[in-house]
Amino acid sequence: xxxxxxxxxxxxxxxxxxxxxxxxxxxxxxxxxxxxxxxxxxxxxxxxxxxxxxxxxxxxxxxxxxxxxxxxxxxxxxxxxxxxxxxxxxxxxxxxxxxxxxxxxxxxxxxxxxxxxxxxxxxxxxxxxxxxxxxxxxxxxxxxxxxxxxxxxxxxxxxx
Numbered sequence: 001x002x003x004x005x006x007x008x009x010x011x012x013x014x015x016x017x018x019x020x021x022x023x024x025x026x027x028x029x030x031x032x033x034x035x036x037x038x039x040x041x042x043x044x045x046x047x048x049x050x051x052x053x054x055x056x057x058x059x060x061x062x063x064x065x066x067x068x069x070x071x072x073x074x075x076x077x078x079x080x081x082x083x084x085x086x087x088x089x090x091x092x093x094x095x096x097x098x099x100x101x102x103x104x105x106x107x108x109x110x111x112x113x114x115x116x117x118x119x120x121x122x123x124x125x126x127x128x129x130x131x132x133x134x135x136x137x138x139x140x141x142x143x144x145x146x147x148x149x150x151x152x153x154x155x156x157x158x159x160x
Contacts, residue, residue: 004121004129009114010142012149016105016113020080021159022148023115024103028055034151035144036060051075054087066090073100080105095127115145 012019022030028042028049040058047053053072059065069088076082086099100120105113119138121129152158 002123002127004123006119006121006131006134006138007117008119008138008142009116010145011108011112011114012145012152013110013112014149014152015111016080016107018152018159019113019115019148020077020105022152023105023145024075024080024082025049025077026159030148030151031144035147038063038140038144045069047072049075055084064091070101095123095129095133097122097124117141 028044031039032041038060040060042055042057045054045056049055049072051072051074054069055072056067056069058067067090068086070084071087073083073085074081081102081104083100083102085101100122102118104116106116108114119134121134123129
């Protein structure tokens with residue numbers, strides 16, 4: 001099985017701890033509230049959010065996906081890092097066995113942070129994956145980060 005890796009970074013004026021709390025620790029409450037046009041709900045179907053928990057994201061009607069499930073592999077609240085794996089979806093991926101993500105939030109010199117995401121695509125035998133193949137998913141993830149960034153900037157007391 002081949003593995004294809006992609007990385008992306010996003011900078012924000014919000015502190016790393018606020019972004020981590022919003023996007024990782026409390027995303028199941030925050031995201032459906034501030035982005036209901038894309039995310040209907042996020043719920044833990046196993047566990048309470050710690051290592052080994054399984055989180056299901058239910059998308060708003062009209063998209064090509066109805067739901068995804070991720071297993072949380074590791075969460076490190078001191079290093080502001082989470083590693084998780086896409087394990088199931090309502091659609092069958094023709095090229096992908098699984099996707100392992102690692103997200104880190106690191107301080108930048110201006111009081112904000114850099115959000116770094118690495119995606120490891122574990123491919124089915126004989127499959128090839130190009131960045132264009134996953135561009136839509138990456139764009140949606142970055143769009144969600146921007147929505148959270150703007151929400152936190154407009155509400156400086158939240159997750160402070």
